[in-house]
Amino acid sequence: MKHFHIRSKLAGNIAVIFPKGHLDAHNVERFEKEILKQIDNDVVNIVINCKELNYISSAGMGIIMGYLDEIREKQGDIKLCSVNERVYEIFDLVGFTEIYDFLDDEKTATNKFENVS
């Protein structure tokens, strides 16, 4: 039984990635592949919609951290939205909430990119 699913959609020059379930060291490769796929396709405006993400460990957070510099060098960004309270607490514990934009919903997150471009 798979505990983690990932899908994405492209809205103009913004990729929205939907991690679902339990993201840990066992399934982090699939999450990394999805981020890499966007970068390889020159899509560097990335929204991670966490509405169905129940759990994240440092493995998943490491991927969000590891590609941020490359993405920002290419004038893009990673924004997170719809993060549930428990998962937000974990992001907050390591200081991600100071570095990344955490938005209430996908529309607000994508609008942030549209307002910049």
Place this chain on the structure above:
Amino acid sequence: MFPEKPELVISIPSKTELLKMIVEMTKHIAIINQFPPSDAQKVALALDEAVTNVIKHSYRGSMDENIRVEFYCHAKGIKIKIIFTGVPPVLAKAGIDLDKMIKQKKKGGLGVELMKRIMDSVEYKTEENINICEMIKWKTQES
């Protein structure tokens, strides 16, 4: 303070596919032990991080090694011991510089920090080629 005998002992092979099971079980044990759900999830995450480190660093990804986890419960908190062999872990210094890690494009280094920020104490020791990670979380007064 904690009982000499663990309340629960599990012995698992060093497979990351078992991490979710460990997390769910730990959450359950912490909740039974009167931790609020939010703290129970964090304690489970700390154990996930500790076990992931064992698999990744001490066992270098080998899947047929053994990891023993012991849970000691007390009215005031929970103690978890992770017992393993392999390469002895080196506990990183406290504190991380997130901006620096981002600039360095680092993907690792958050796990131990999470363990330290979640738990009230995290200690590693190695005796006769056996490594032990001992973590304690006390309940807050509201729990």
